[in-house]
Amino acid sequence: xxxxxxxxxxxxxxxxxxxxxxxxxxxxxxxxxxxxxxxxxxxxxxxxxxxxxxxxxxxxxxxxxxxxxxxxxxxxxxxxxxxxxxxxxxxxxxxxxxxxxxxxxxxxxxxxxxxxxxxxxxxxxxxxxxxxxxxxxxxxxxxxxxxxxxxxxxxxxxxxxxxxxxxxxxxxxxxxxxxxxxxxxxxxxxxxxxxxxxxxxxxxxxxxxxxxxxxxxxxxxxxxxxxxxxxxxxxxxxxxxxxxxxxxxxxxxxxxxxxxxxxxxxxxxxxxxxxxxxxxxxxxxxxxxxxxxxxxxxxxxxxxxxxxxxxxxxxxxxxxxxxxxxxxxxxxxxxxxxxxxxxxxxxxxxxxxxxxxxxxxxxxxxxxxxxxxxxxxxxxxxxxxxxxxxxxxxxxxxxxxxxxxxxxxxxxxxxxxxxxxxxxxxxxxxxxxxxxxxxxxxxxxxxxxxxxxxxxxxxxxxxxxxxxxxxxxxxxxxxxxxxxxxxxxxxxxxxxxxxxxxxxxxxxxxxxxxxxxxxxxxxxxxxxxxxxxxxxx
Numbered sequence: 001x002x003x004x005x006x007x008x009x010x011x012x013x014x015x016x017x018x019x020x021x022x023x024x025x026x027x028x029x030x031x032x033x034x035x036x037x038x039x040x041x042x043x044x045x046x047x048x049x050x051x052x053x054x055x056x057x058x059x060x061x062x063x064x065x066x067x068x069x070x071x072x073x074x075x076x077x078x079x080x081x082x083x084x085x086x087x088x089x090x091x092x093x094x095x096x097x098x099x100x101x102x103x104x105x106x107x108x109x110x111x112x113x114x115x116x117x118x119x120x121x122x123x124x125x126x127x128x129x130x131x132x133x134x135x136x137x138x139x140x141x142x143x144x145x146x147x148x149x150x151x152x153x154x155x156x157x158x159x160x161x162x163x164x165x166x167x168x169x170x171x172x173x174x175x176x177x178x179x180x181x182x183x184x185x186x187x188x189x190x191x192x193x194x195x196x197x198x199x200x201x202x203x204x205x206x207x208x209x210x211x212x213x214x215x216x217x218x219x220x221x222x223x224x225x226x227x228x229x230x231x232x233x234x235x236x237x238x239x240x241x242x243x244x245x246x247x248x249x250x251x252x253x254x255x256x257x258x259x260x261x262x263x264x265x266x267x268x269x270x271x272x273x274x275x276x277x278x279x280x281x282x283x284x285x286x287x288x289x290x291x292x293x294x295x296x297x298x299x300x301x302x303x304x305x306x307x308x309x310x311x312x313x314x315x316x317x318x319x320x321x322x323x324x325x326x327x328x329x330x331x332x333x334x335x336x337x338x339x340x341x342x343x344x345x346x347x348x349x350x351x352x353x354x355x356x357x358x359x360x361x362x363x364x365x366x367x368x369x370x371x372x373x374x375x376x377x378x379x380x381x382x383x384x385x386x387x388x389x390x391x392x393x394x395x396x397x398x399x400x401x402x403x404x405x406x407x408x409x410x411x412x413x414x415x416x417x418x419x420x421x422x423x424x425x426x427x428x429x430x431x432x433x434x435x436x437x438x439x440x441x442x443x444x445x446x447x448x449x450x451x452x453x454x455x456x457x458x459x460x461x462x463x464x465x466x467x468x469x470x471x472x473x474x475x476x477x478x479x480x481x482x483x484x485x486x487x488x489x490x491x492x493x494x495x496x497x498x499x500x501x502x503x504x505x506x507x508x509x510x511x512x513x514x515x516x517x518x519x520x521x522x523x524x525x526x527x528x529x530x531x532x533x534x535x536x537x
Contacts, residue, residue: 031048031050031052031068031070032048032050032066032068032363033363033486033523034048034523034525034530035048035049035050035068036048036049036050037049037050037052038050038051038052038053038055038057039057040057040058040059040077041059041060042059042060042062043059043060043061043062043065043066043067044062044064044065045062045063045064045065045084045426045447045449046064046065046447046449047065047066048065048066048067048068049061049065049066049067049068050067050068050069050070050073051067051068051069051070051073051074051075051093052070052072052073053072053073053074054073054074054076055073055074055075055076055077056075056076056077056098057077058077058078058079058080059075059077059078059079059080060079060080060081060082061079061080061081061082061085061086061087061105062082062084062085063082063083063084063085063426064084064085064426064447064449065082065085065086065447066085066086066087066088066445066446066447067079067081067085067086067087067088068087068088068090069087069088069089069090069093069094069095069111070090070092070093071090071091071092071093071111072092072093073090073093073094074093074094074096075094075095075096075097076096076097076098076115077097077098078097078098078099078100079097079099079100079103080100080101080102081100081103081104081105081107082104082105083104083105083120083121083122083123084104084105084122084426084447085104085105085106086105086106086107086108086445086447087105087106087107087108088108088110088445089107089108089109089110089111089112089113089129090110090111091110091111091129092111093110093111093112094111094112094113094114095107095109095111095112095113095114095115096112096113096114096115097115097116097117098115098116099116100115100116100117100118101116101118102118102119102120103117103118103119103120103123104119104120104121104122104123105122105123106123106124106125106126106445107123107124107125107126108126108128108442108445109125109126109127109128109129109130109131109151110128110129111129111130112129112130112131113127113129113130113131113132114131114132114134115134116134117133117134119143123143124143124144124145124146125143125144125145125146126146126148126442127145127146127147127148127151127152127153127171128148128150128151128441128442129150129151129152130151130152131147131151131152131153131154132153132154132156133153133154133155133156133157133159134156143161143165143166144165144166144168145165145166145167145168146168146169146170147167147168147169147170147171147172147173147191148170148171149170149171149190149191149350150171151170151171151172152171152172152173152174153169153171153172153173153174154173154174154176155174155175155176155177155179156176156177157176157177158177158178158179158180158197159175159177159178159179159180160179160180160181161179161180161181161182161185162181162182162184162185163182163184163185164184164185164186165181165185165186166185166186166187166188167185167186167187167188168188169187169188169189169190169191169193170190170191170350171191171192171350172191172192173189173191173192173193173194174193174194174196175193175194175195175196175197175199176196176197177196177197178195178197178198178199178200178215179195179197179198179199179200179201180199180200180201180202181200181201181202181203182202182203183202183203183222183223183224184203185201185202185203185204186203186204186206187201187203187204187205187206188206188208189205189206189207189208189209189210189211189233190208190209190348190349190350191209191210191349191350192209192210192211192212193207193210193211193212194211194212194214195211195212195213195214195215195218196214196215197214197215198215198216198217198218198239199213199215199218199219199220200218200219201219201220201221201222202221202222203222203224203228204222204224204227204228204229204230204245205220205228205229205230206230206231207230207231207232207233207234207235207251208232208233208347208348208349209233209234209347209348209349209350210233210234210339210349211231211233211234211235211236212235212236213235213236213237213238213239213241214238214239215237215238215239216238216239216240216257217239217240218237218239218240218241218242219241219242219243219244220241220242220243220244220245221242221243221244221245222244222245222246224245224246226246227246227247227248228245228246228247229243229245229246229247229248230247230248230250231247231248231249231250231251231252231253232250232251232344232346232347232348233251233252233344233347233348233349234251234252234253234254234339234342234344234347235251235252235253235254236254236256236338236339237253237254237255237256237257238256238257239256239257240255240256240257240258240259240260240279241255241257241258241259241260242259242260242262243259243260243261243262243264243266244262244263244264245264246264246265246266247261247264247265247266247267248267248269249266249267249268249269249273249275249289249291250269250270250272250273250344250346251273251274251344251346251347252273252274252276252337252338252339252342252344253274253275253276254276254278254337254338254339255275255276255277255278255279256278256279257278257279258277258279258280258281258282258297259277259279259280259281259282260281260282260284261281261282261283261284261285261287262284262285263284263285264285264286265285265286265288266283266285266286266287266288267287267288267289268287268288268289268290268291268292268293268314269289269290269291270289270290270291270345270346271290271291271312272291272344272345272346273289273290273291273292274291274292274294274337274342275291275292275293275294276294276295276336276337276338277294277295277296277297278296278297279296279297280295280297280298280299280300281293281295281297281298281299281300282300282302283299283300283301283302283303283304283305283323284302284303285303286303286304287303287304287305287306287314288304288305288306288307288308288314289307289308289314290307290308290312290313290314291314291315292314292315292316292317292334292337293305293314293315293316293317294316294317294334294336294337295316295317295318299316299318299321299322300322301321301322301323301324301325302323303323303324304323304324304325304326305321305323305324305325305328306324306325306326306327306328307326307327307328307329308327309327310327312327313327313328313329314327314328314329315328315329315331315334316328316329316330316331316334317331317332317333317334317336318330318332319332362374362375362429362430362431362443362445362446363375363446364429364446364448365530365531365532366448366449366450366530367531369420369450370418370419370420371418371419371420371421371427371429371448371450372416372417372418373388373416373417373418373419373429373431373446374414374415374416375414375415375431375443376413376414376415377405377406377413377415377433383405383433383434383435383436384404384405384434384435384436385402385403385404385405385433385434386402386403386404386405386415386417386431386432386433386434387399387401387402387431387432387434388400388401388402388403388417388419388429388431389429389430389431389432390419390421390427390428390429391427391428391429391430392423392425392426392427392428393428397428397430400417400419400421400429401417401419403415403417405433417431421450423450424450425449425450426447426448426449426450427447427448427450428445428446428447428448429445429446429447429448430442430443430445430446431443458471458472458473458524458531458533459471459472459473460472460522460524460533460535463533463535463536464535464536464537465512465535465536465537466512466513466537467510467511467512467513468508468509468510468511468512469485469508469509469510469512469522469535470506470507470508470509471483471506471507471508471509471522471524472504472505472506473500473504473505473506473507473524473526474503474504474505475500475501475502475503475504475505475526476502477502478499478500478501478502479499479500479526479527480497480498480499480500480526480527481497481498481499481500481505481507481524481525481526482495482496482497482523482524482525482526483495483496483497483507483509483522483523483524483525484522484523484525485509485512485520485521485522485523485535486520486521486522486523487515487516487518487519487520493515493520494509494512496508496509500526512537515537516537517537518536518537519534519535519536520534520535520536520537521533521534521535522535
């Protein structure tokens with residue numbers, strides 16, 4: 001739960017981070033500050049490995065570690081991603097691991113993902129690019145997969161989803177073969193979803209746009225309380241369908257074969273709602289509503305088929321219906337509806353609207369109980385606002401604050417947000433950009449350790465500088481001090497390191513005469529504390 005004593009302050013960041021440029025040209029994708037480039041090893045909390053080229057080394061990401069794949073990067077090695085780790089694929093990057101068994105981190109894709117990936121507890125997947133699950137996706141884990149409005153995701157083999165997993169689709173989602181889900185699983189669709197094989201859905205399925213089921217023998221069942229099959233858009237089933245779950249149809253449901261309704265209520269829930277069955281209809285439940293029911297073959301009614309009342313009757317295309325009936329409007333001239341001549345009135349489709357440009361990599365600095373988050377928005381013609389979100393588990397995010405976008409300009413614009421989390425331990429942050437049309441774009445996730453860090457008091461002088469810099473620090477305990485100097489393009493130009501002692505320490509960085517005039521950034525690290533300061537030469 002969000003602490004009541006959380007406070008935050010919005011400020012416009014005037015320092016320049018590693019990814020700053022001083023002209024009005026757009027900033028291109030690059031590695032976050034302090035990244036290790038293309039190196040095979042184990043990465044711990046707070047460390048980042050950045051993939052900039054084709055790389056196949058073996059990498060382990062422990063809790064709090066991050067992998068970033070920038071444009072032109074292509075990771076094909078063996079990856080062990082622990083719970084709490086993060087993999088971010090930027091536009092133009094490729095994540096195609098040879099083996100990523102038991103992936104338990106957070107994967108955010110804006111580029112291309114393929115290869116062999118199996119998930120473990122704690123994993124989450126957000127796709128805004130192209131994502132192909134290359135291996136059989138038989139998961140017995142709690143997992144959330146989000147395919148955004150601009151994402152295309154394909155499950156290339158049989159898919160077996162269990163244990164409270166969620167599949168949330170706003171883009172294009174393809175199941176190339178069969179799908180089986182257990183009770184407790186959820187599928188929600190605001191985009192276009194295609195099932196090329198048979199489905200056996202044991203949880204809930206909610207369709208608000210277009211769903212195409214090409215299998216010949218399909219079942220939907222659930223022991224969930226409440227409606228488990230909900231359609232406000234259009235669902236077309238090529239073969240037969242059996243449903244043993246509470247159903248609410250407020251759009252178009254077309255079944256190409258026979259349809260069996262077993263033991264539960266089936267509501268055709270508004271005057272525009274339409275069910276068309278090309279084969280026979282076998283009703284062993286409670287069909288009720290004020291829409292239309294069109295059955296080509298016969299109707300076997302072992303329970304009840306009824307309208308909502310004399311003023312809201314259910315229209316059927318037959319001259320009579322056997323069994324228990326009430327408030328039916330028999331209309332043998334009822335027009336047969338399909339996806340070409342039917343318009344849903346209650347659907348809620350998502351669309352792909354790429355924001356003018358994307359966000360830079362999010363940076364975070366913790367100091368004296370506050371977290372400063374820094375990022376760049378490139379072109380902002382379509383941007384409305386930025387919502388800063390935090391999480392204590394790396395999965396469930398809550399808003400920490402909100403900032404308006406400077407959407408009157410398309411120039412690269414720096415933003416900063418200072419948050420006082422009021423907690424200790426690991427905190428995850430991300431930024432959500434909201435477009436003028438309501439669509440979202442998320443930054444990468446950064447991980448910050450709150451509390452138990454090394455307090456420092458830092459001063460850097462002179463500024464402007466010529467040949468040398470002096471960095472003065474007051475340490476409350478001994479520790480290694482690292483000082484790095486970067487130019488405006490993010491290139492490391494100088495680095496010094498020394499053992500710091502309790503009390504006041506001075507580090508001298510000399511031989512800087514040859515550096516060109518311009519803006520520089522000095523980064524000072526002591527234990528888990530990192531600070532930045534803008535300098536001019």
